[in-house]
Structure formats: C-alpha cells, structure tokens
Amino acid sequence: xxxxxxxxxxxxxxxxxxxxxxxxxxxxLNFFKNYFLTGDYVVGGASLWRKGVNGIATGTxxxxxxxxxxxxxxxxxxxxxxxxxxxxxxDHATFDGNDLxxxxxxxxxxxxxxxxxxxxxxxxxxxxxxxxxxxxADVLRFLPIDQxxxxxxxxxxxxxxxxxxxxxxxxxxxxxxxGGWSGPRAIGASLVVVYRDSTKSFKAIVxxxxxxxxxxxxxxxxxxxxxxxxxxxxxxxRMTHIVSDGSSxxxxxxxxxxxxxxxNPFVGSSGRKWDNVTFPLNGKLAGDAASTTVRVDPYGxxxxxxxxxxxxxxxxxxxxxxDGLIDIWETAPAV
Numbered sequence: 001x002x003x004x005x006x007x008x009x010x011x012x013x014x015x016x017x018x019x020x021x022x023x024x025x026x027x028x029l030n031f032f033k034n035y036f037l038t039g040d041y042v043v044g045g046a047s048l049w050r051k052g053v054n055g056i057a058t059g060t061x062x063x064x065x066x067x068x069x070x071x072x073x074x075x076x077x078x079x080x081x082x083x084x085x086x087x088x089x090x091d092h093a094t095f096d097g098n099d100l101x102x103x104x105x106x107x108x109x110x111x112x113x114x115x116x117x118x119x120x121x122x123x124x125x126x127x128x129x130x131x132x133x134x135x136x137a138d139v140l141r142f143l144p145i146d147q148x149x150x151x152x153x154x155x156x157x158x159x160x161x162x163x164x165x166x167x168x169x170x171x172x173x174x175x176x177x178x179g180g181w182s183g184p185r186a187i188g189a190s191l192v193v194v195y196r197d198s199t200k201s202f203k204a205i206v207x208x209x210x211x212x213x214x215x216x217x218x219x220x221x222x223x224x225x226x227x228x229x230x231x232x233x234x235x236x237x238r239m240t241h242i243v244s245d246g247s248s249x250x251x252x253x254x255x256x257x258x259x260x261x262x263x264n265p266f267v268g269s270s271g272r273k274w275d276n277v278t279f280p281l282n283g284k285l286a287g288d289a290a291s292t293t294v295r296v297d298p299y300g301x302x303x304x305x306x307x308x309x310x311x312x313x314x315x316x317x318x319x320x321x322x323d324g325l326i327d328i329w330e331t332a333p334a335v
Contacts, residue, residue: 047059047268048274049188052186066153070196075151078190078310080309084184089133091162110134139191220296222295224294229328231316235281246304265279
C-alpha cells in the first residue's frame with residue numbers, strides 16, 4: 001500500500017509538472033473503411049487488463065441489438081496490447097476458439113507499430129520500454145452460423161490474447177510479479193459489426209483506426225470524413241470511441257465541431273482501462289455536412305491520459321430518390 005501511494009504521488013508530480021495543454025497533430029487516426037447501406041453498426045468490448053492466467057488473458061465480449069435476419073457485412077476485432085517485441089501481443093490470439101495465427105503471419109494487422117505509441121504509464125512514469133499497439137482482425141469468417149444460414153452476432157464472444165503482466169495473489173491484496181516485466185500485456189478488445197437491414201434508414205458508416213496516446217494536458221483532434229453528405233435536416237448520427245486508460249478519477253471533455261457532447265465519458269465502462277463509448281449526435285451534426293471534427297480536451301484539475309484504437313461514426317445521408325446513391329454523387333459535375 002505504501003509503495004502504491006508513493007508511486008501515485010510521484011505520478012501526480014510528474015503529470016502536473018508537464019506544460020500547459022496543447023492540441024496534438026490533427027487526425028492521429030487513419031481512414032479505414034466506409035459503408036453506405038440501409039443498416040447500422042454495433043460495438044461491444046471487454047477489458048483484458050490484469051486478466052492473465054498462465055500467459056493468456058481471456059475476455060468475453062457481449063454483443064446485442066443486431067436484428068435476427070440482418071445481413072452481416074463486416075466484423076472487425078480490435079485488440080490493444082502493450083509490448084516490447086512486435087507481434088508478441090497477438091501471437092496465436094483466438095476469437096471464439098479460432099486461432100488468429102502466429103505472430104507476423106497472424107490474420108490480425110498491427111496498425112501502429114512504427115509510430116512507437118507510448119502507453120499512458122510511460123507518460124506519467126519512467127518509460128517501460130513497451131509501446132501501445134492496436135491490432136485489427138477481420139473475423140467475419142469466424143462468426144457462428146444459425147440453422148437458417150444467418151451469421152450470429154448477438155451473444156457472448158470469447159477473446160484470448162497473450163499476457164505476461166502483473167498478476168494478483170488469490171486474496172487480491174498483495175500483487176506479485178511473475179516474470180512479466182518484458183512480455184506483452186493485454187489491455188482490451190472490441191468487436192465492430194456492420195450490418196444491413198432493409199427496415200433501417202440509409203446511412204453512411206465510417207471507421208477510423210490506428211493508435212494514439214493523448215497525454216493528460218494535451219488534446220486529441222480528429223477529422224471525420226468519408227460520409228460525403230449528411231441528411232439535410234437533423235441527421236441521425238452517432239459515434240463510438242474505442243479507447244483505453246480511462247478512469248473515473250481523471251477527466252476529459254469531448255466536443256463535436258465546437259459543441260460539448262460529454263464530460264468524463266471514459267471511465268472503464270467495459271472493464272478496467274477499456275471503453276467503447278457511443279455518443280448520440282442528434283442536433284450536433286450540421287445538415288449537409290461532408291465532414292466533422294471531434295476533439296478531446298483536458299478537463300478539470302485531474303485530466304485523463306487516453307490511448308485510442310478506433311472511432312466508428314455513422315449518419316443518415318441524403319438520398320432523395322432512394323436508389324442507394326447519395327444525392328451529391330448524382331448531382332456533382334462530371335470530371
């Protein structure tokens with residue numbers, strides 16, 4: 001306990017010794033994919049932090065709200081780890097018992113190894129030598145199939161990821177390291193599913209991903225584009241942030257195009273150090289918008305350090321004649 005308190009005090013000293021907040025370079029995440037369909041997306045996630053047993057961290061992602069007869073268009077698994085050796089955090093990771101493969105030949109792609117993204121504890125403490133890595137795996141092929149031939153999303157999905165980090169004694173009071181200083185540490189995993197359903201509105205769904213750490217006094221600014229033309233009047237829009245290291249003890253403010261939409265939303269809602277928070281944006285996104293800017297700023301006396309893996313955004317789009325082509329595509333002059 002004395003050691004934990006001492007480390008906490010040192011950490012606060014270092015945090016508050018940092019210079020006043022500034023905006024990070026714009027757009028730290030990269031455009032990945034966009035979809036135009038009558039449908040929507042769902043996201044579920046699970047913390048993997050300190051869940052390692054015999055070198056493996058196990059988490060259960062609970063999914064819901066996908067219509068039974070929906071056509072599943074895409075399913076992407078995001079896994080965030082902290083590692084020294086590349087690929088060590090994804091080596092033979094599994095999704096619903098399906099092996100994603102060994103290291104560099106895994107079906108999971110490392111999105112930000114070269115960027116040397118630091119974990120939050122390297123912002124407040126002396127560097128650990130690890131870097132935060134986001135992996136993305138296309139797991140559509142691994143979804144179960146029901147008796148009617150439909151892919152099944154709703155329900156639990158088990159993720160297992162290499163982990164050799166900090167383990168707790170059985171009484172959960174005194175922690176002991178068991179050779180975990182150099183191995184990977186699993187942080188969290190989220191599943192993003194895009195589906196088509198003819199009863200839904202015509203929408204654009206855009207995914208940005210990668211890896212980025214916002215230090216406590218800094219800001220994160222991300223432009224979201226790729227949806228081309230939001231509905232003219234009051235677009236039905238929302239976005240989900242897949243992010244680690246959020247805590248109820250530290251705060252941040254999220255805004256869209258200068259309008260505050262939430263304060264301190266990242267609190268470990270999917271388990272310790274893991275969030276996939278969805279923000280409703282009705283009344284926030286301008287009609288006919290072709291892009292929008294999300295910003296996360298320090299807030300309060302104890303601002304939060306956060307590490308992103310992805311942002312998923314959707315909005316209804318303008319399709320006057322209901323032909324599946326948004327108006328701007330049909331009215332723009334030929335090039």
